[in-house]
Amino acid sequence: MNDRNDHNPSGLLSVDEARSRIFDMLRPIRGDEQLAIRSALGRVLAEPVISGIDVPPYANSAMDGYALRAADLPAEGTATLKLIGRAMAGAPFEGRVGAGECVRIMTGAKLPDGADTVLMQERVEAEGEQVRINAGHRPGENVRHPGEDMAVGQTVLEPGRRLTPADLGVLASLGIPEVRVRRRLRVAFFSTGDELVSLGQPLGEGQIYDSNRYTLYGMLQRCGAELLDMGVIPDRREAVRRAFQDAMSQADVVITSGGVSVGEADYVKQTLDELGEVHVWRMAMKPGKPLAVGRLGEATFFGLPGNPVSAMATFYQFVQPALERLGGATPGEPLVLKIPTATDLKKSPGRLEYQRGVLARDAHGNWTVTSSGRQGSHVLTSMSRANCFVILPAKSAGAKAGELVDVQPFAGLI
Template sequence: MARLANDCFANPPEMISATEALEKISAAAAPVVATESISLFEAGGRIVAEDIIAPRNVPPSDNSAVDGYAFRFSDYEKDPDRPYSIAGQSKAGHPWKGTSTPNTMVKILTGAIMPDGFDTIAMVEDISLQDNQVILPTGLKAGANCRKTGEDIRKGEVLLRKGTRLRPQELGYLASVGLGTVHVFKRLKVALFSTGDELINPGEAASTTSIYDSNRLILAGLLNNLGCSVTDLDILKDRLPIVRAALNEAAKDHDLVLTSGGVSMGDEDHVRTALSDIGHLHFWRIAIKPGRPLALGQIGNTAFVGLPGNPIAALVCTLLFVRPLIKTLSGAAIEPPLSFRAAAEFSMKKKSGRTEWLRGRYSVSKDGSGRAEKYPTEGSGILSSAIWANGLIEIGDDVTYINKGDMVTFLPFSELMS
């Protein structure tokens, strides 16, 4: 199995921009998972591990797009008003085996193979019958209502490129050429845990000093959406030996270790120290908000990401930085998420030199233009803001003030969470 090179995420200590951070992820990371062949029925959401070449044409033969009557356009062109006699019928799976003769036609049903010698079809609702003969309408064009061999897929063409995620439409695409199995990357194995003496799991009895751990549920949902195989390592208490042993063990049989909390500079933030003991921790001092601290490193050749403990910061950092890392490690092709331009429904001041993401709600005005509202408060612990929002508003590092009506970039959650 291919694994990460040692120190592949190493970077200079100075503050870097969000763009530079993403470029480093793209340049340094590579697929680390093995491949396997699986049934097409099991392949939803998986990543194609090789270019897939079409083994046949689709459609394999000229066929009818409608219920109607097949005829020779050359006969129609000479005398559009001439009546036609019906020589037979062609059904899907049961083609007519006769031979075309002048001024005859064949009744044909949708999907049926075009009879030899015929090249055009009139829809059944457009013809008229007179003494058991067919009168065609005026204005028909050559080749009308006929699907040509290979007009959808040509034998030998590349159907899907390596790195494509298989959605329902890709599964149908592969099925249409008769493929029953597909070669895919195995699921990325991710170890997930939170740290903190104050944390407890949902369902447990809480004291006034307890906080229910929401981060692992958020992160597990995102990881599942991205096609990962997730191992929940629960909550680790703030004890250096416990954290160190858990990190070391998780790195042995996972491709990525993902933690929440414990990477700041506080006395009880032991993840940073543990990682320095057993691996390499490269603090990515990224000029962003929310998101500090965001740590990325390695334990041997297993990737490590340490997320902030505040749930909104953890969510935003996962969507914007961990998501592209996971895609790359999983073998998926990376494309920037779709975004919209929208008029700001707010005004705000902002520090220069850092990129910020606001929880936002996109909507369409009566005139059809897009607009973006921001959540009134910016605290990284306010989870209700993520329920209210349907995406993130991105404010560039060079911006210091947003006036109401200024155009801003909106990133929908639907794009960031898949």
């Protein structure tokens, strides 16, 4: 997947170089807040979570069975023990297990004093107050020890972690009702173009509905950002300038779609040059060659292409991981799998391509990938039908059926 060293006579940045430049310019936002753990799902931890207790807090049984002393396990043959009571979860046995004795115990129940081993109920013979056990058991079987999951003083969750449902359970296990998390990123976004019409308005001659703001809204929602939708901005220099100034005064991140190519009415990059600075523009990537990235005062700016598939591809490959870093999340590597293509994939050498594919099992149960259909950067249904990107290197001339290709599942992105 690495295309850093691909020869590129066009002067376009390689995807790796563009990604490196973007990530180098990012600085996480400041600010955090205290939240109840039920409100903290998907938020980024601002400080470490350190265990103040052992989990489990006491030795307990991993099985329904019988608690006894390992000293009473027979080396050969059988042994008969006296049943002296029961231990239930939340209702422990109050006495002590002595030589030749055992206690009926349920999963999760506290191990009685004197006992150090639990035998599964299926592996003993019980009749009245007599329990017969066979040889072949290990001392300490089926016992969960204090602190086995989490120990006092252990750092359980690190800062920068985006909290998952399992993490909420971990926090609850530690008796922690609230956590400190990073504040949400504030993101302003708008589309540019005289041809774009907002939903609910009639289409005029040569006009289309603005789809990019809705895909952007959906992708940003899944990133957990606070959103400021500024609508459609006409292709007028002053209108674009006012929109930039308004957005940069309110948001940590400003995202536009359209207006970043070199057309006469493409004012986004021109305005960015005037009000801020450009760090990245034009990449050896398909779809998504025109991408402007830079600074607008204190805000980070992303100017996405106008074609809908290009906008989505550049968002997932550059903007989403950048938002993670800006929000204080610990960076992670995207999931990329080697999967055989079931059909030929066409491509011309020159740019790294993110073709849209469908990852599925074949008749034999093996994973394969196929094209999701027409691959034009304007064909939004190629994204709607797809569940993955098929990543073809810049030097590649495509792939033949049966060849292994790099596949990036959308499940790891959205």
